Every structure is written in structure tokens, then in C-alpha cells.
Amino acid sequence: MEYSKEFKQALSEFSPAEKDKLIFRLLKKDKLLSKKLYFELIDLETVDDKRDAMEEIIHEKVSLASKYIANQKYFLVLIRKISAEITEHVKITTDKFGDVSLNLFLINEILEHNEKLGTQRFDNVYKLYIYLINKIFKALTLVKKLNEDYWMEFDDLLENLNEKIDNNIYLSKLCVNNGLDFNWLKCENIPDHFELIVKNIKSEGFLR
Numbered sequence: 654m655e656y657s658k659e660f661k662q663a664l665s666e667f668s669p670a671e672k673d674k675l676i677f678r679l680l681k682k683d684k685l686l687s688k689k690l691y692f693e694l695i696d697l698e699t700v701d702d703k704r705d706a707m708e709e710i711i712h713e714k715v716s717l718a719s720k721y722i723a724n725q726k727y728f729l730v731l732i733r734k735i736s737a738e739i740t741e742h743v744k745i746t747t748d749k750f751g752d753v754s755l756n757l758f759l760i761n762e763i764l765e766h767n768e769k770l771g772t773q774r775f776d777n778v779y780k781l782y783i784y785l786i787n788k789i790f791k792a793l794t795l796v797k798k799l800n801e802d803y804w805m806e807f808d809d810l811l812e813n814l815n816e817k818i819d820n821n822i823y824l825s826k827l828c829v830n831n832g833l834d835f836n837w838l839k840c841e842n843i844p845d846h847f848e849l850i851v852k853n854i855k856s857e858g859f860l861r
Contacts, residue, residue, distance in 0.1 A: 659665055666682050670837055678679045689745045704751045704785045708758055715762040720843045722769045729784065735759060736788075737858075757810040760785050764817035775823050782824050786831055789814070789861050790851050793843050804840035811838040 667675065680687040692703075698819040704810045718731040729745070736759065743752045763785065792851055796807055815838045818825050828835070844850060854860060 661787050669719060685741065685744060688741075688797070688814050692745050698749070700746045701750050703742060703746050704748060704755065707739065707751065707755055710738065711755065711759050711762055715759070715765075719766045719769060722766060722773065725773065725781060729781050732759075732763065732781070732784070747801060749795070753792050753799065753803075753807060754810060756788050756792050757807070757814060760788055761813050761817060764765065764821065768822065771823075778823060779827075782827050783831070785824070785861065786828055786833060789828075789833065790854075790860065793837055794851060796840055796843070797843055801840075807840050814838060814849055822839070 680690070692698075700705075714731070714735050718728055718735070721728045721731065739751075739755045739759065742748060742755065749757075763781075770781075791861070796804070813834060818828060818835070832850075837844075837847075851860075
């Protein structure tokens with residue numbers, strides 16, 4: 654929504670008390686904005702602190718969720734909720750590094766339970782694996798937009814991910830079938846036109 658000059662002028666003429674009242678009313682309706690402002694204005698924790706805390710949350714919640722791997726529908730619901738917490742963290746802190754690292758960390762934590770996942774029928778884990786592969790593509794896309802100074806840290810996560818995929822036959826085959834080149838799991842090997850590659854893969858009906 655665009656605001657006219659007249660509307661902006663009318664707002665600027667509010668008294669300080671009226672402005673404060675309006676701000677608090679708006680913040681009550683927008684919890685995300687409230688958390689963002691709190692972080693930016695008075696929170697003593699840094700982005701790194703928040704990211705470290707999120708890693709602990711992810712580890713704990715994936716560990717708890719793993720008890721429901723046999724119930725794949727519910728397990729995926731729990732994983733999506735954890736992913737939503739990562740999204741909220743990124744929106745509050747504008748943590749672009751964390752947008753990649755935390756999502757890769759989440760995938761790695763899920764695949765720590767490869768043994769349990771391996772006992773499931775392919776039909777049961779298909780949606781989860783497609784969900785994870787989409788996350789991998791998104792993470793690789795974001796990597797290309799970040800400074801190369803970060804790549805070494807991402808490479809550690811991607812190497813770990815590569816090993817776990819290699820130990821999961823169904824996931825490995827599904828990655829190949831959906832156009833994921835394992836060479837891309839090293840930052841310097843991600844093509845410059847990666848977004849176009851992903852777009853073409855999806856246009857051909859994959860990643861669904």
C-alpha cells in the first residue's frame with residue numbers, strides 16, 4: 654500500500670502521546686514487528702547469539718520429533734514448524750548467513766536419523782525428502798548471493814550433508830532424479846546461473 658503525502662503529513666501532526674498510543678496498538682497486532690523492534694532497540698543478544706540459540710532449539714526439537722518418524726505426516730508437520738521458527742529468526746534479525754546455515758543445520762539434524770528413516774517405505778518418506786531437496790536448492794541459491802568469505806563455513810555443512818545423503822539410498826536417488834548435482838555441494842562449484850537452473854528444473858515438473 655502506498656501512502657499519499659497528505660496521509661503522511663496528517664500522521665506527522667499527531668502529538669507524541671497519540672503517536673505512542675498508535676504504535677503500541679499496531680505492535681499488539683503485529684508480533685513479528687514487535688519482536689524485530691525489541692531486537693533492534695534493546696535486546697542485549699547479538700545475531701550470533703540468536704543463531705546459536707536457534708541451533709540448540711533445532712537440535713532439541715528435531716530430536717523430539719524423531720520419535721514420530723513412523724508417522725510421516727505428523728513428523729513433517731513438526732519439521733515445518735521448526736522451519737517456520739528459522740524463518741521468524743531471519744525476519745527478526747535479518748540474519749542472511751543464518752538463513753543458509755540454520756536450514757542446512759536443520760537438514761543435517763533430520764538426516765542424523767537416517768537409520769530410522771531407512772526403515773520407512775519410499776512412499777511414506779517421499780514428501781519429506783522432496784521438502785528437504787527443495788530446501789537444499791534454496792540454500793544453494795542463497796549461498797551465491799553471499800560473500801565468498803562465508804563459503805568455508807557453508808562447505809563444512811554441505812560436506813556433512815553430502816555424506817548423510819550418500820548414506821540414504823532413497824534420498825540419494827531422489828536427489829539425482831530431481832536434478833541435484835552433488836558437485837554443487839561445494840560452494841565454489843555452484844553455477845553462476847543457479848537460479849535459472851532451479852527454475853528450469855521446476856518448469857520440467859520436478860521438485861514436487
